[in-house]
Amino acid sequence: MLALLPLLFLVGIHMYKYFTEKELECKHCEEQGIDPAFMQKVDELRDKMGFAFPITSAYRCPDHPIEARKKAAGAHASGRAVDIAVRGKQAHRLLQGALEAGFTGIGVSQKGGVRFIHLDDLPNSEGRPRPHVWSY
Numbered sequence: 470m471l472a473l474l475p476l477l478f479l480v481g482i483h484m485y486k487y488f489t490e491k492e493l494e495c496k497h498c499e500e501q502g503i504d505p506a507f508m509q510k511v512d513e514l515r516d517k518m519g520f521a522f523p524i525t526s527a528y529r530c531p532d533h534p535i536e537a538r539k540k541a542a543g544a545h546a547s548g549r550a551v552d553i554a555v556r557g558k559q560a561h562r563l564l565q566g567a568l569e570a571g572f573t574g575i576g577v578s579q580k581g582g583v584r585f586i587h588l589d590d591l592p593n594s595e596g597r598p599r600p601h602v603w604s605y
């Protein structure tokens with residue numbers, strides 16, 4: 470087991486090409502909860518797009534203030550959602566790329582100072598229709 474530790478460490482710090490564990494954790498309690506398969510898709514999309522994906526929110530635990538005030542915890546609490554701060558031409562390209570990559574939940578906030586695109590890959594379910602697009 471001891472011999473495996475350095476290997477696990479290496480795997481841990483190179484989970485994703487473009488994102489650190491730190492920027493994906495719950496900002497309220499630092500809990501790690503992002504879904505690796507989902508994040509792999511985001512990593513691949515980032516590679517394809519060729520511009521930075523500043524992550525404003527990724528995993529949010531059910532006790533995160535934004536989740537806690539909802540009737541039921543949202544997509545971020547599943548670990549299969551990210552908000553990416555992009556605007557203008559890059560937002561346009563990201564939407565096209567996200568649709569091609571099969572993301573099923575796309576939230577668009579492109580007004581005023583807070584501009585981002587939410588991506589998730591959740592399946593269709595009661596109270597959470599997919600595929601779905603919404604604005605904030």
Ligand SMILES: [Zn+2]
Pocket residue numbers: 495496497498499500529530531532533
């Ligand atoms: Zn939390």
